[in-house]
Amino acid sequence: MDILILILLLLLIVAVLFSTVRVVKQGFVYTIERLGKFTKPADPGLHILIPFVDRIGHKINMMEQVLDIPGQEIITKDNAMVGVDAVVFFQVLEAGKAAYEVSNLYGAIMALTTTNLRTVMGSMDLDETLSKRDEINARLLSVVDHATSPWGIKITRVEIKDIRPPIDISEAMARQMKAERLKRAEILEAEGDKSSAILRAEGSKQSAILKAEGQREAAFRDAEARERAAEAEARATQMVSDAIASSGSQAINYFVAQEYTKAVGKFADSPNAKTILFPIEATQLIGSLGGIGELMKDVVGGEGSGAPITRDTVPQNTGKRPVRTSVPRSSGKS
Numbered sequence: 001m002d003i004l005i006l007i008l009l010l011l012l013i014v015a016v017l018f019s020t021v022r023v024v025k026q027g028f029v030y031t032i033e034r035l036g037k038f039t040k041p042a043d044p045g046l047h048i049l050i051p052f053v054d055r056i057g058h059k060i061n062m063m064e065q066v067l068d069i070p071g072q073e074i075i076t077k078d079n080a081m082v083g084v085d086a087v088v089f090f091q092v093l094e095a096g097k098a099a100y101e102v103s104n105l106y107g108a109i110m111a112l113t114t115t116n117l118r119t120v121m122g123s124m125d126l127d128e129t130l131s132k133r134d135e136i137n138a139r140l141l142s143v144v145d146h147a148t149s150p151w152g153i154k155i156t157r158v159e160i161k162d163i164r165p166p167i168d169i170s171e172a173m174a175r176q177m178k179a180e181r182l183k184r185a186e187i188l189e190a191e192g193d194k195s196s197a198i199l200r201a202e203g204s205k206q207s208a209i210l211k212a213e214g215q216r217e218a219a220f221r222d223a224e225a226r227e228r229a230a231e232a233e234a235r236a237t238q239m240v241s242d243a244i245a246s247s248g249s250q251a252i253n254y255f256v257a258q259e260y261t262k263a264v265g266k267f268a269d270s271p272n273a274k275t276i277l278f279p280i281e282a283t284q285l286i287g288s289l290g291g292i293g294e295l296m297k298d299v300v301g302g303e304g305s306g307a308p309i310t311r312d313t314v315p316q317n318t319g320k321r322p323v324r325t326s327v328p329r330s331s332g333k334s
Contacts, residue, residue, distance in 0.1 A: 022047045022056060029095040031057040041095045058099040064091040064156060067109055071162075074118050080126040083164035088113050088144070089157040097152025109148060113158065116143045126165060133160050 023046055024030050030042040034054050042056075049055070069086040076082060088109060092098045102108050120139045121129050129136065137158050145155035165173070 016051050019055075020049050020051050022049060027061065027063045029060045029062050029092075031060065031095055031099050033057040038096055038100055058095070060092055060095040060098055062092050062095065064089060067106060067113075069110060069113050069117070071164075072114060072118075074121050076121060076126050076129055077123060078125045080169060081166055082121075082126065082129060083162075084117060084121065085161040086113065086117060086140075087159050087161055088155065089159075090148070090153050090155050092153050094152030097150070102151045105151065105153070108151070109144070109153075109155075112147050113140065113144050116140055116147075119143075126169065129163060130165070133163075136160055 022030065022042065024042050024044045026044045028044065030047075032039050032042050032047070032049065032054055033056075034050070038057060039054070041060075067088045067090065069088060071083050071085045074082055074084050090109060092105075098105055117140060120136055120143075124132065124136075137160060140158040141155060144158060148155055
């Protein structure tokens with residue numbers, strides 16, 4: 001009997017010790033209630049409680065947590081029905097408020113986020129809800145964080161996971177996107193054709209300008225060459241005129257004889273020339289060369305091996321028939 005009582009006492013002591021000593025894990029905070037009233041939070045570590053007076057009320061997770069908001073249907077400003085999924089990231093900052101200021105912390109955050117999500121997205125058009133997710137996230141974060149601050153928690157992030165427009169609207173958006181891309185492709189192609197035409201026109205313009213400048217330069221050079229030739233001809237004519245003025249008919253006879261000799265030499269150089277017919281007018285020209293001998297005497301000082309050529313030495317023909325004159329074929333040797 002005494003042994004049984006002793007065992008019971010030992011068990012009671014062990015139970016008292018287990019109820020008195022509490023170890024709080026890292027990342028959690030326990031609330032201590034004394035006679036049913038919250039007294040203080042128990043941080044991670046070892047804590048001694050008063051037996052039968054103090055007890056652990058709530059075990060609060062102080063790490064950042066993720067709350068998944070289930071999908072729901074929302075009507076936008078332009079009466080489009082869209083499905084939306086979201087997530088909320090939050091962290092408990094004050095364990096006492098999180099335990100005793102709200103009955104169901106997770107349910108309260110979910111309900112608050114859902115109602116504000118409907119409010120924010122319901123004030124936007126469908127296009128805005130699809131293109132302004134960052135703005136929706138920022139507005140939700142501001143509203144939900146302000147509403148949950150009395151509960152001792154901090155809303156760190158609110159993210160829209162997915163927005164699902166109706167099937168017919170999705171198909172219309174796909175067709176719109178395709179038409180927009182085709183439009184941009186045609187615009188780019190037209191701009192390319194425009195740029196190409198402009199470049200070709202610029203090239204043709206530059207080519208015409210260079211060609212015109214080349215023609216102008218060639219014309220200038222041609223005119224300059226003609227001008228120089230005219231100046232040389234004028235100087236030669238002036239020299240001949242001066243020679244004629246100084247020597248009279250002797251200079252004229254000399255120049256005529258020189259040209260006549262060149263012309264007859266060309267006839268003689270012909271490979272098929274056996275007999276050359278001169279018109280009657282040519283005999284008159286030959287007869288006018290009677291003063292060549294006298295001219296040559298004056299030029300060379302009276303020296304010469306042949307007899308002077310006079311008018312009497314040239315055959316005369318007063319008829320209209322051409323005079324047949326035999327010119328020996330030149331062998332081309334001087």
